Amino acid sequence: MALQTLNPATVSRAPFPLARRHPPQPFPHLPPRRRVAGGGVRPRAAVAVAVSGAVNEARRRPPQDGGEGKETDLATLGNLCVDVVLSVPCLPPAQREERLAYMEGLAASPPDQKYWEAGGNCNLAFAAARLGLRCSTLGHVGEEIYGKFLLDVLEAEGISVVGMLENADVTACRQAYETLLCWVLVDPFQRHGFCSRADFSKEPAFSWIRKLPAETKIAIHHSKILFSNGYAFDEFSPDVIASAIDCAIDAGTSVFFDPGPRGRSLLHGNRDEQRALEHALRLSDVLLLTSDEAESLTNIGNPIQAGRELLRRGTRTKWVVIKMGSKGSIMITESAVSCAPSFKIRVVDTVGCGDSFTAAIAFGFLHGLPAISTLALANAVGAATATGCGAGRNVAHLDKVLNLLRESDINEEGKTWTELIEGCSACPEVSVLSKTPVNGSSDRFVNVVPVSGVVSDLLSMLEVAPERSTIQA
Numbered sequence: 001m002a003l004q005t006l007n008p009a010t011v012s013r014a015p016f017p018l019a020r021r022h023p024p025q026p027f028p029h030l031p032p033r034r035r036v037a038g039g040g041v042r043p044r045a046a047v048a049v050a051v052s053g054a055v056n057e058a059r060r061r062p063p064q065d066g067g068e069g070k071e072t073d074l075a076t077l078g079n080l081c082v083d084v085v086l087s088v089p090c091l092p093p094a095q096r097e098e099r100l101a102y103m104e105g106l107a108a109s110p111p112d113q114k115y116w117e118a119g120g121n122c123n124l125a126f127a128a129a130r131l132g133l134r135c136s137t138l139g140h141v142g143e144e145i146y147g148k149f150l151l152d153v154l155e156a157e158g159i160s161v162v163g164m165l166e167n168a169d170v171t172a173c174r175q176a177y178e179t180l181l182c183w184v185l186v187d188p189f190q191r192h193g194f195c196s197r198a199d200f201s202k203e204p205a206f207s208w209i210r211k212l213p214a215e216t217k218i219a220i221h222h223s224k225i226l227f228s229n230g231y232a233f234d235e236f237s238p239d240v241i242a243s244a245i246d247c248a249i250d251a252g253t254s255v256f257f258d259p260g261p262r263g264r265s266l267l268h269g270n271r272d273e274q275r276a277l278e279h280a281l282r283l284s285d286v287l288l289l290t291s292d293e294a295e296s297l298t299n300i301g302n303p304i305q306a307g308r309e310l311l312r313r314g315t316r317t318k319w320v321v322i323k324m325g326s327k328g329s330i331m332i333t334e335s336a337v338s339c340a341p342s343f344k345i346r347v348v349d350t351v352g353c354g355d356s357f358t359a360a361i362a363f364g365f366l367h368g369l370p371a372i373s374t375l376a377l378a379n380a381v382g383a384a385t386a387t388g389c390g391a392g393r394n395v396a397h398l399d400k401v402l403n404l405l406r407e408s409d410i411n412e413e414g415k416t417w418t419e420l421i422e423g424c425s426a427c428p429e430v431s432v433l434s435k436t437p438v439n440g441s442s443d444r445f446v447n448v449v450p451v452s453g454v455v456s457d458l459l460s461m462l463e464v465a466p467e468r469s470t471i472q473a
Helices: 044-049 053-060 096-108 123-128 147-156 214-222 230-233 239-249 262-267 269-285 291-298 305-312 353-366 371-386 396-406 414-422 453-462 465-472
Strands: 070-076 080-088 116-120 135-138 160-162 180-186 192-194 223-229 255-260 286-290 321-325 328-332 336-339 429-434 446-450
Touching: 044 180, 070 123, 070 147, 070 214, 070 353, 080 147, 080 160, 096 135, 096 192, 116 123, 116 180, 116 255, 116 371, 116 453, 116 465, 123 223, 123 353, 147 192, 147 214, 147 223, 147 239, 147 446, 160 214, 160 223, 160 465, 180 291, 192 262, 192 321, 192 353, 192 446, 214 223, 223 239, 230 262, 239 255, 239 269, 255 269, 255 353, 262 291, 286 291, 291 305, 305 328, 305 396, 305 414, 321 371, 336 371, 336 414, 371 453, 396 453, 429 453, 446 453
Parallel strands: 070 135, 070 223, 080 180, 135 160, 223 255, 255 286, 286 321, 336 429, 429 446
Antiparallel strands: 080 116, 180 192, 321 328, 328 336
């Protein structure tokens, strides 16, 4: 996540298609209505108009259900930002000083709101909510127009926001308390460049947050899953991130961690960063990485072997999920390896695909789905997002996911999985999702799982979501 300012004089203002607003889908586990001080329910119209700090803080509070149960399925830690998506003739320069000047030029003339979109972990929350999970986002949102926009969008999607303003000295540098912006720049070849103010500071963007606020701890206690990724280190100190993980473990909340591109730099960062990264890798229930990221953290090229090494290092790790891009995905557990090819689609934009994929992994984890079914669903949700432009509110809707599942048109590349399996020594039982038999080596058991059966089970679960939602409501 990064904030970048483009010089308006150099930016092509040809409209870049952004996600449209969609009404929340009727799913099970609908989020509770947001409440404000005094217990009254705030009408949405009033919330949309309110701009005062007091109103914004009321909107950030966690659900006040009064119960001791975990009424939130998934909570995300940090990485709340507004993406400003612009078409540009060329991506920003590589040199730090030139990039900074480029970003400041952009910020000098804020683009029209039609170029704004909720970004960062909002993508994950949107995709999870559209699968029926109740979601909350934990992080800092400022009081300026970008913050109000972000709160409005999250509320429209039924996602709670828990602010992190405790211990803040609001008389300090004003910029330190503003909502993070990420300039998402798209050149004529559809290549992406990202930039934010976090790119130009050695300190986390919200270094004034020195300990985990009380409301954040409460929200974690009320969540079934806490998700964090490497970008959280751009906002919070390593101690705050480690404290959030410890809080989740104490509360019986499962921890998901995706080191992302920051994993390598954290691995070679200062002592606090290295310690916090190791803490997250060791204590997470589910790790999510690309094959390149897994290799960078283990120095092992084979993604299955790299996943097994991460599993071995972990003390609580149950799943290691390796994202293989256009090839599909792999899940490594203590007793098995599951491989699922990707779905055939016409790719329009890959931004937000990883977040959408993670949302489905969380869905499978919470619903106790088999590993191969979880991967198939995650591949479908990620692919559905790739068929649209941009992320934010344009991440996958259930109807697109269902259509991909019904078509069951997966990329049959048995050779890919066979090579990986044969290159992994001491590999446990292996399952491969397929439409046709897979020729594995004769001395290794490969369980070929028909995609038709997996899809049938997923459809029977997902197609009745609106009916289940009505019954539960």
